[in-house]
Structure formats: C-alpha cells, structure tokens
Amino acid sequence: MIHSKYTIRENNEANILNAIISQKEISRAELSVHIGLNKASVSAITKKLLDDELIHEDRIGDAARIGGRKPIMLTFNGKAALTLSLDVAPNYIEGLIAYIDGKVLYETEIRGIKVSSDNVLAYIAEMVEKLTRHAEETPHGIIGICVAIHGLVNQDTILFTPYYTLPSDLKAQLEEIYPFYIHLENEANLAGLGEYTFGxxxxxxxxxxxxxxxxxxxxxxxxxxxxxxxxxxxxxxxxxxxxxxxxxxxxxxxxxxxxxxxxxxxxxxxxxxxxxxxxxxxxxxxxxxxxxxxxxxxxxxxxxxxxxxxxxxxxxxxxxxxxxxxxxxxxxxxxxxxxxxxxxxxxxxxxxxxSLKKKATLFGGVAKSTQNFLNIQNLKMNAES
Ligand SMILES: [Zn+2]
Incomplete structure (x- = not known):
C-alpha cells in the first residue's frame, strides 16, 4: 500500500490537534515530547494550524513547566467551524447548529408529523433553513450535516427503517442540494458517539x-x-x-x-x-x-x-x-x-x-462531522449548551 507524504503529514497534524484539544493548552516543546516529533516538524505543523485558524496562541506559559524560555501556549479554536445535526425520526425532526466544540447556537424541532420518502427532503430543507439562519461567521463555515436515521444504516446507505419509509440513497439526494459533507448514521450509534465525545x-x-x-x-x-x-x-x-x-x-x-x-x-x-x-x-x-x-x-x-x-x-x-x-x-x-x-x-x-439528556443523538452528529473534519477518531470534548 502506498502512503503519500500528505497522508503522513495529515496524521501528524491530527495527532498534534488532538493533543492540543485533550491537554486544553500546551506549548510546542511539550507537544514535541507528547507526540514524539522533532521541534521543527511541530513548529511547521502548528504554523499551518495557526494559519488555518484551528488553534490560537493564547498566553505566555510558565517557564518552569519545561525549562528554558517562557513558552507560548497553544489552544484549540473550537469556534473555527460549524456543524448541522438532524435527528429524523418517524414522527419528529430535531436539529441544532453548533460550533465544532459542541457549543450550541440554536436548536429547534418539528413535531406531530409523519416522515416518509415523499416529504423527508422538504422537512430537512425546512430544518436546515431554520438552523442556518443562526449561523455565525467562522473561518471554515459549515463543515457537515449529519442526519440520524431510526433504522439500519451501512456506510451512509439506508438499508432498513421499520417504522417509516426513507430513500436508501438519501445521502446522494442531499449531496445534490447542499455543498457540505453529508453523513447518515443510525440514531443509537450517534447517541453513543455523542456520549463518548461530549459526555x-x-x-x-x-x-x-x-x-x-x-x-x-x-x-x-x-x-x-x-x-x-x-x-x-x-x-x-x-x-x-x-x-x-x-x-x-x-x-x-x-x-x-x-x-x-x-x-x-x-x-x-x-x-x-x-x-x-x-x-x-x-x-x-x-x-x-x-x-x-x-x-x-x-x-x-x-x-x-x-x-x-x-x-x-x-x-x-x-x-x-x-x-x-x-x-x-x-x-x-x-x-x-x-x-x-x-x-x-x-x-x-x-x-x-x-448526561446529554435528550441531545445525545444530536451531539453525536456534531461529533461525527467534527471527527471527519479534524481527522481525529478518539475525539473527546466538554459540551457546553
Ligand atoms: Zn425485530
């Protein structure tokens, strides 16, 4: 199997980003030790992350932490992008728009409905329109929509929904409409992912x-x-x-x-x-x-x-x-x-x-889009809502 240099750099980039997220704040020297990468590589990658506005240089740290000069501490910019998360159930749709750190900007729901293949795109459009009205300016904009499905989903294809009908190619249909990454996933799976990431x-x-x-x-x-x-x-x-x-x-x-x-x-x-x-x-x-x-x-x-x-x-x-x-x-x-x-x-x-109350599935959607955007699988953050 051929691994390009790009893939390797991307993995290092993701590792550094994940270390910054999990440590809350960390210096370049500490990152070098933590990741096991030389300081020149850490500097190059953190420069790219700063240029991409995915991290901030927040404050001057304590020299005693690692010796030598007072280090500049790096923190994750959880407000660098937005995600839309929808839970499409047989008789309701819930949705929220959140920053990638889980901070919710707006959430809403449509209840007392019967969702089917015939109307699901219209309901999703209504929900997306309501949510995007509350979008804030961010460096990367909306990086994905995740749709929770109450049924069997395999790699974004809907295979079986026992209590309503949905088109199996819903993802392809949504991709024709929206210029974002589209993810479809079983709602219980997303609840688990939401709990892992934010709970x-x-x-x-x-x-x-x-x-x-x-x-x-x-x-x-x-x-x-x-x-x-x-x-x-x-x-x-x-x-x-x-x-x-x-x-x-x-x-x-x-x-x-x-x-x-x-x-x-x-x-x-x-x-x-x-x-x-x-x-x-x-x-x-x-x-x-x-x-x-x-x-x-x-x-x-x-x-x-x-x-x-x-x-x-x-x-x-x-x-x-x-x-x-x-x-x-x-x-x-x-x-x-x-x-x-x-x-x-x-x-x-x-x-x-x-601990996420009724929002575990929706937070799972935020987690799914953010995992994909950052290329970090074992992503863990504290949710604010
Ligand atoms: Zn059964």
Missing part, C-alpha cells in the same frame, strides 16, 4: 436508545462498532420471548415489541382506555402513583435490565448509558433496572441516564 469520561460506552424502537450504540475509543452491514447494536431485535409478538424485522418476540416507548404507549392506551399516550402523560401518571402506569414501567425496567445484562456479557463496557425521555425524568427507574441486574457478570455494570 461520559469512559473509553468504552454502550448507549441504549429507547424510542419507537430500541437500539444500542457501541463505542470504543471513539470508534463505533457497526458490524459488517451496520446491524451491530440492533439490540431491539434480540429475542425476549420466543414465538412472541411479530416484529417488522421478521422475528417474533423481539425486545422492542415489549420494551420500547411505543410498546408502553400501546399497552397503556389499552389498559387506561385513553388515546394518544405520550411520555408526558406516562411521567405525570407515574408521579401520581397510578398503579397501572407504575406496574408498566417496573416491567419495562425489568425487560431493559435483560437487555443491559446481554450487552454486559457480550461487550463488558465501562458504562451503559440510557437515552429515554421517560427514564431521564424518572431516575428511580434506573435504580429499579440496576436492582434487576443480578447475574455475576452484569451486577456491577454501571448504568446511568445520559
């Missing part, structure tokens, strides 16, 4: 997203484990009850037919004889000690504990993060779930609500 300090994370379906984003050192065709982490289609309820995937008895939010809503609509149950109704009734809702959510926590047990014995992650609009409001459900982890191999698994 938890852990190096190996499984993020369990519970919405219409259930998916897991598996991230190790910034790399998503997607499998050969993108189906790794489709934990919603692990079988909870053999010969149980039919699932659009073709199986019977899949976890998400019993433990997704939609499954809870369907069950409660029947049990309470009420139409249009949503997470607000569920949370309110749970807090008012409605016995039917309390039982349904306890059962849900038990089912999810089985999913967490299965993930723990397969991946042994540092942390399992729960992304759910219900669990984020009712943290005691996390305690119930943990209490049901009784197995020797799963009882010590750390389980927590996402």
């Amino acid at each position: 938890a300090a852990s190096d190996s994370i499984v993020s369990l997203s519970i919405h219409t379906g259930i998916g897991a984003g598996i991230v190790e050192n910034g790399k998503l484990r997607t499998g050969k065709k993108g189906a790794a982490g489709e934990i919603g289609h692990s079988i909870l009850f053999p010969d149980g309820r039919k699932c659009p995937c073709g199986n019977e008895g899949c976890l998400e037919q019993y433990a997704s939010h939609q499954a809870i809503y369907n069950e409660l609509e029947q049990a309470l004889a009420l139409p249009d149950i949503n997470s607000s109704v569920v949370i309110e009734r749970y807090k008012k000690d409605d016995p039917i809702v309390q039982k349904a959510l306890r059962t849900n926590a038990h089912y999810l504990s089985i999913a967490v047990n299965n993930l723990a014995v397969i991946y042994e992650p540092d942390l399992v993060v729960i992304n759910s609009s219900i669990y984020s409001q009712l943290p005691e459900l996390i305690s119930i779930l943990k209490g049901d982890l009784k197995g020797k191999f799963s009882c010590e698994t750390k389980v927590a609500n996402s």
